[in-house]
Amino acid sequence: MTGDILNSSMLIFKKDLKSELRTRYVINSLLMFVLVTISVIRFALGDEKTENELLTGLLWISIFFSTSNGLSRTFVKEEERETSIALKLSSDSTAVLTGKLLFNLVLSFALNILILILFILITDYSVKNVSGFLITVIIGNFGLVSASTIIAAIISKANSKGTLYPVLSFPVLLPLLITVINATKLASLGVGTEKLYGEIIILVSYTIVITVVSYMLFRFVWED
């Protein structure tokens, strides 16, 4: 049974990846979105000497809005192409959620690597404690993806999908965002990883709680 679910989640993940690589709808628009956001930040800052406190906030604003643009598409896409019924018939809801989570994880990690590289190249953002910084960004990403995926599933059934997503996701993501911004800021200023344990524990427990609740509730959202 578990083997079946794993198998079909991998199939759904591959299907999403394939259809994305064929149409490049999300990838292209996201690439442009990231470029636009970071160049706006660059032009707004000008020759100003900026502190890491401000730059970390700007970094997370770009990450939050570009991932929310990308991740909110996963279920809306199925509704728009009217493929959700076929997906419902062919596989279990747990498998659907797992497949979508995997796809969103890949998308969001690719996006974040790109944003980080561009951000460090374009602005004078420097990270002193690299390992601590990467750990918090990676765990933060897991939490971001699980919370975004379940909310993307909710909005796919509602009207006015685009505007609803940030409204619904912001209060839910706020504990994660506050913690991750704080932790990455401290790491970029050179605070040791052992002093970030408090933040890391909050991030890990947030991710676990949201993921477990998503798996428990997804059935109600997905099945009619």
Add this chain to the structure above:
Amino acid sequence: MNGIFKVLTFILITFVIITGILLPIPEIPALGDKARVLYFHVPMSWISVLAFFMSMWYSIRYLKTRESDYDLKSFSSAQLGFLFCILATATGSLWAKFNWGSFWNWDPRQTSIFILLMIYGAYFALRSAIDSEEQRAKLSSVYSIIAGVTVPFFVFIMPRLVESLHPDPIINSQGKIHMDSTMLTVFLTSLVGFTMLYLWILNLKFRLERLQIKKLKTIED
């Protein structure tokens, strides 16, 4: 809701309003008579949190049983919670103007109530964006549970950000209550009275929502 409950609620709240304004209160450094706001502000905040978790509880019941009554109860509780949340924000903000010098200064407590207001707002936005009654009930239940499980995280996050100036560390340091017996009596009566008022309005609101749905159905037929 029987008559005794209603009369008792009326008596308790009248008692709180009269004694809360008239009875002398003990000298509290830096607060003085402004501490009287606690008779009204604390119950409002308590109910806005209570109503939120009641709404979440009814959502869980709805998803388990699929009876539309539970969804209506959840929605009614959220509406009431939103109202009490606004009242708590307003009373707290007024007090802050006279004690801290500004209506709003992003104290951790103000940030938390702001987030609670945002969650309520998002819940209503979601409800108004779905046409089908069953879908609306299901999705808003799921959302209120998801929002509900993230709320406790603020308890751990907020103290890490900035130190709060909110007076419970002053009145209530080390978890001990330093209110004298009269003050405590009025405060606890107020908590009980307003909680009863909440339950009463919740019952009315729920019945009203149910009647409205019945009316809509008869018009459709």
